[in-house]
Amino acid sequence: VTRTIVPTVKVVPKPEEVELDEETMTLDRDDADSQIDPASKNAVEMALQLADEAEEAGEEARVVALSMGPPFFEENLQDVVAMGADDAVLLSDRAFAGADTYPTSRVLAAGVESIGDVDLVLCGEESSDSSTGQVPPGLAAWLDAAQVTYVNEAALEDDHLRATRTITAGEETVRVPLPTVASVEYGVNEPRFPDFKRKRWADNEWELTVRDAEDLDVPDGALGLEGSFTEVAELQSIEGPDRSQEWIEGEPDEQAAELASVLAEEL
């Protein structure tokens, strides 16, 4: 058996570099550097660990990263390959732009199908820029696959995924048949650093597979902004409350005494 594990990789603008134009209330991401979304990195790391475990158990495993976005994402996918992924596929077409979670999950599902015989898709639980968490279950719906979201621990066993997921006030352990789509909680592992030699190979010799709308055979009207079922009506800035910023001076015990009387008054 060859296990095929596909981590999906979202590339996002660094949040601190995105500027809001207060006059037009639009976001300016043009000058922002991009990075792999932190939760996606956890998904990549989990994919690599599961592949390592499968190989130790005498199975073959390949990790193929999947992303959707403009051609310059190649650089980020080279990093993923340098971390240890065997290959990567970029779904790239102007027609994909402006997609909400509905067409995004549809295009990603078509991308998974184009890779073929995929056992496990691993996504980040939610991205740092839009944090909807809706793509992983949407992707599972398109693939008609089992799904396990908010996973903090996972193992492959006998054509199944056994995973522990976080739920309100607790966690549960489930076992689902492959193929499965799982979303990985942010921060559950320490993503490995790119390997220096692999990075050189990824940058110079490895070739990224790029697929466009025609390759994926998704109907025209179902893509991007046009295929989305949500639309941003407007952006509003949120003004926080004015705080009185009263300084409590003195030695710690004097500060504590004053704090205690403040609390007595406020409670």
Added chain:
Amino acid sequence: MTETNDVWVYLQTDDGSVSNVSYEILGKAREIAAEIDTGVTGVLTGDPEALDGLADEAIARGADAVVSIEDDLLGAYRPETYTSVVEAAVDDGDPSMLLVPATNNGVDMAGRLAVRLDSGLNADVVRLEVDEDGNLVGGVPAFAGGILAMVRAEGRPQMSTVRPGVFEALEPDPLREGEATVREPDLSEGDVVTEVLDREIGERVDLPSADVVVCAGRGFDGDLDLAYDLVDDLDATLGVTRPLCDDGLVPRDRQVGSTGASLKADVAICAGISGSVYFTAGLDDVDTVVAVNTDPDEPIFEEADYCVEGDLFEVLPALLEELEGTEVVA
């Protein structure tokens, strides 16, 4: 009549009771329904025993009708069974809006359901409105909560997942009347894909309902004993910044901020917290904010009513001593 109520609320049940966020959404749904001149239907899913009495409770909390989808196979949440039975109910009832709690299981189901229904889905909204065409518009916080994207959903039903703790649940009115119907879905063992092996539910943390919150950050150097002592003395609830959850020090349901809980407390005491916007976005509705930090230039002080420049390991023990001398909490 069930069929004529256009606003549906998915009522999430955990262990025999409806989660409070479901009632919060039910309360808000009443306003939405009034604007488009329709009623509110609550949707319950579970095994018949677990759902006993919950329909009446939902009616008392604002539902005009309740559809209880009952089957022994619905005892535990599973994405495949819950999605398919709710999908079938929506197909029959044809609501124009479906609101779902933005909890892990709510998002898990709503994300799958939206694709099956070809519906627009707004995620994790903190505001809900209806535009002049009667479309559902949800306010989605973006970029650390400094911006609210007002997003219009299309399709039928228009869907939103709604953040817990944002809207107010109505006080139960036992005299409210509504129509309760039971649906028995066509489920068999063969429809079950997810095997639930183990489930552990701990203490439920309800940060948005807490009157007093002690917020701890990295300044505690991983040792939260002082924070817990203060929590005990003030009968408060512990909240933390995201890094403490990421480090596994406390569960994620204690996280305050744009990707965690929004507080509505009378008082929040923030110690050892620098005050990134990701965290302070959760303080906007707090009446009084107290901050303790060694560095007076940290941004947390801009978000505080009372500012204490000092070492929390000196100030908090002194405060504990003060509090033990005087009974602050009635």
